[in-house]
Structure formats: C-alpha cells, structure tokens
Amino acid sequence: MSEVRTRFAPSPTGRMHVGNLRTALYEYLIAKHEGGTFILRIEDTDQERFVEGALDIIYRTMEGTGLIHDEGPDKDGGYGPYVQSERQAKGIYLEYAKKLVEKGDAYYCFCTKERLESLKTTVGNMNVEEDDGAKVITKYDKHCLHLSKEEVEANLAAGLPYVIRQNIPTEGSTTFHDVIYGEITVENEELDDMILIKSDGYPTYNFANVVDDHLMKITHVVRGNEYLSSTPKYTRLYEAFGWEEPVYVHLPLITNEEHKKLSKRSGHSSFEDLLEQGFVPEAIVNYVALLGWSAPDNREILSLEELIQLFDYNNINKSPAVFDIVKLRWMNGEYIKMMEEEKFYNLALPYIKEVISKDLDYRRIAALIKTRIETLLDIKEKIDFFEELPDYDIQMYVHKKMKTSLEGSLEVLKDLLPVFEALDDYSEESIEKVLMSYIQEKGIKNGQALWPVRTAVSGKQSTPGGAYEIMSILGKEESLRRIRLAIEKLS
C-alpha cells in the first residue's frame, strides 16, 4: 500500500472556521495514524476574497493546534509550489485544462454575462416572498460547445474574454464512492458544465483541487459534506484525465443550535473567536475531534497523540453535529484542571492583572481559581473582590445552613478583631489555627465563625477559597480594614 498523503487546503479569507479546523484535524489524524504525510496547500484562486493577513492566521492556527504539516509553502516536499496562485502563474492549470479541451472533455466558452443571465429560469412560486419560494436555476446550455475550431481560434485571437468549461455528457450517470456515505450516483443530466478556468485565468476551486490533488499524490480527500453534491463532477474530471480517484471522506456538517450551518453570527465559529473567549487550544482540538467521531473505548479527554493512535475514519458519523459550547466549556475546564501550575499561572496572569492592580500574590490567586473556572474569561468575576470590597448587603451574614445571624456574626467579628490585630503571621496555617481555637473555645460550629469572616473579607456570597486563604492573600492591613468595616455595617 502506498504512503498516505492528506492535505489541508484552506483559502486565506479570514479566521479559521471550526468546520475547517475539524477537517484539518481529521486530515492530520488520518495521515499520522498511518505514518503518512500531511500537507498544507493554500487555495487562493479567488483574488477578490483574499484577506490580508489571513495566511498568518492559517500558520498561527496550525501551530497553535499542533497540526504541524510536513509539506507546505514553507516546507517544500518536492511537490511545490504549494500556493495555487503560484501554480497558476506557472501555467499548470491552463495546461491541464487544454489537455481536456483536446480530448473533448472541456471547451472554451465566450458567453457574456448577459447571455448567461438570460439562461436563468425561475422555478417555484414567485409570489412567495421568503427564500423558499422563487429560486433561480441555471444550467449552461453548452452553447459554446458547438463553436467550430476556427471560431474558437478567431475569438481567442481577437482577445475575447473566455472561460473553459467541463463538458459533461447529457446522458448516463456518474457514481462515486465515499467512505462514510457509501455509493452515490447522480444522473449526468443534473450536472452543470462547471467552469474550470475563470476569465481572469485562475482555476476554480473545483478544478484546481483535482489537478493539485493528483499532482501532489493525495490519497485521501477529506472535506465537508457540502461538497458531496459536486463530487460527481470531480469524478468525471478524474475519468477524463484517466487518473485514479482518491479515497473520499466527506465529513458531516457542524451546525449551530438551530441546526444550521455554523456561521459567524454564532460568535464562536472560528478558532480565534474561541481563543478570545478564553478557551485553550488543546480543549478546542479535543472537542472538535468529537464532533462526528468517538473513540472505541469511549474516552473523551484525548490528547493529540492519543487521537492519532485511536482515530479511524471508518468510524466517522454520518449525521450533522451541533456545536455545543456548553460541553466545550466543560472540556476546557477539564483541561485547565489538568494543566501544570506554572502553565496555568502564565495563562491566567494577564487576566488576573486585568482586575487586580494591588500587589498581591498572583500565584496563590491563580491556584485558587484553577479548579473553579471553565474559561479564562471566568477569572475576572471570580477574583474582583480582592481588588475592591464590594458594597454588599448585610443580609449576606444570615445563612440558614450555617446557622448564622446578624447578631451572631457581629459578635464573632468583634471577638475576632483584637485577635487578628494581635496576629502577625498571616499565613493560612496561622489564621486557621487562630480561628479554630476560637471556635473550640466558643463551642460553635465552624460555619458560624468562618462564614461571617469570609463574608466580611470578601463581600461575596461565594468565593474561590475560604476565609483563611482570602485573609492570607489580602494580608493583615486589608483584612483588618474589611473586618472593621463589617463591624461598622452590622452595628
């Protein structure tokens, strides 16, 4: 069996859509599972959609996710160039299109936009305003197929703009095989004579894809399910060239909560969106891997290495998957919990500094929140009380389960104030010792003392860490200030 070669072929048009990311992931996994080669190819044949800086986004995303390519624009593996505009400049696509023209499987077309427009027919109910009503359908009528060789030559010599179209038979049918969806047959009559070479000389995606995949010896073509219906055209192209078709792996769509194709509107449709929302790359990759595939042993938290080992494209699901941000949040939380202290500290630091300007022990704060957040953006609201004591309601001191009351709380704080004033060692252990001996002495429940103290120093119903941790981080001066303030409020 020959070496497995897969390629990820994004267009540099902006952020990396999670659908594309999953495609890249699966391509990577398929190659790596077999010890094959993973290639990055840039499909920039649409000059109008090209976005400045998009190429950088692609490189950054690949690196950030760990999907490292073996060949690409920056890593020549002998099949370059890996950028389609560069390949176009070398005349590769036109050369192959001409081969097809010679064989009669493609032809020059000089039809104007106006003529094409006149071909459009409207189907359905014109009175229906919504989009499910009138639909414009166009099927090219092969008008230019019937131009004589001389007419074509004359038009070309005259410099008339032209495209090259695929010549699809009007009869018969075309069948291809997909690993996931099985055998699919389409009547040729349904297939349009798609454009291979555009009037600006660039190839269309469809054509460039077939040519490059063949030239780069791609063995497995992995792509979104939205290409399923155009695949028969590819098959005809391969057939016309006499090339062997790759293995097709069409992936189920990733949708939003409304079961529609995930779009920018959702707010979390791209890898970069997710990073901005405080997700970590490992979690994103892991989650996305599970959209359409599951491990045989049912495990869900899987590293890239484990994915490589376990991934089998034969187990990919057919049905579309909803992108569930809630589950991603959970998984992200799992990754944060697993993370080494130092790594998490470095990730969290910028978020901590965003809310805390005081000179506090950021490391201890980071340690406190590590098990309590799902995304890095959760940090802010968890720790804001360190910076500034919120203006809280004294009813917070009344807690049924803790058996605390306003009076009781006041008493506890009044008792404890001089003790804390006298205390110099504000380590957690020291504070704990002081509090526990007070509790013992008074013969009350832990909560009856700890709840008021924690409330006094935090001003919040819930906090990461308890009274000891918070006081210790806050330090003597600030802790005392907050306790005195509490006494004032309660008196």
Place this chain on the structure above:
RNA sequence: GGCUCGUUGGUCAAGGGGUCAAGACGCCGCCCUCUCACGGCGGAAACACGGGUUCGAUUCCCGUACGAGCUGCCA
C-alpha cells in the same frame, strides 16, 4: 422547485435483528464542605412516523414527514 445527504434523550454519541438501549455534557437530588468549585453517589430524559421482510425490528427494505447541503467565473 430539482438533486444529494441525514434522523438514537435538550446536545455529543455507542450499539446494530432478541440489550433493563451504553457513556459524556447539561439538568435535578444527595454526600463531602466555612461559601463556590473540585470529587463521590444517584435520578429524570431517546431509537421521527407508516408500511413491509421476519418467530422477532431501534437495527434490513420502501415510503412519508422533518431537517440540512448543493443548485456561483465562492470555496
């Protein structure tokens, strides 16, 4: 409209002629506990519908419904 694909709890998702139809997220409850988390235990919750085939269909076949994708000189 036409073509193509899909349909197991709210979501992801195993299973694939005979199962009490896994597991995960979320939700609810309990335990742990100075709060919140973490962790532990438990619970509610699904085979779209109608016909076949069969001793027996969630599983196979055909329809229907619903959903989605495509129908660009976009990819």
